[in-house]
Amino acid sequence: MNGIVIYKSKYGSARKYAKWISKETGFRCIDVDKVNVKALRDYDTIIIGGGVYASGVPAFSFLKKHIDQLAGKKILTFCCGASPFDQKFFDELRRKIFTGKLAEIPCFYCRGAFDMKNMTFTDRTLCKMLRKAVAKKDPSTYEVWEEAIMSVGEDEACDWTDPSYIRPLLEAI
DSSP states (O other), X not given: OOEXXXXXXXXXXXXXXXXXXXXXXXXXXXXXXXXXXXXXXXXXXXXXXXXXXXXXXXXXXXXXXXXXXXXTSEEEEEEEESSOOOHHHHHHHHHHHSOGGGTTOOEEEEEOEEEGGGSOHHXXXXXXXXXXXXXXXXXXXXXXXXXXXXXXXXXXXEEOOOGGGGHHXXXXX
């Protein structure tokens, strides 16, 4: 089997998972911004992954744009975010992203990291605003993602990445 792992990583978690998948499979690993789409015809299996930002996964834009050129390939995807897995959120993400020709493509969730000091100014500002809004709520009513961002202090960093998250994806190959 000949495959490639394509990723887009803003803060490093998706890159880390892509490299773990690459190591386990022997597949080449490459940043989505460096992919030559024509070269993908040489691969049987294509794995695409990236981080979840504002209920979207930027890496999947590549998939949507080039889905016709990837016809006949085994395609698997993964996404990672700071929250623990939440079926309701994951189902909403799938409904939003995996439409039309993407509907049958498997997607796997891997938990990422959260480090406000490492964020861009814009992301840090948005997270601070979001945390202020969430802090006004009763903690017993928090969504899973709200619990995750509130569990980490502004000067703390949490890395929940774990190679065990890629096992279901590896089994699907």
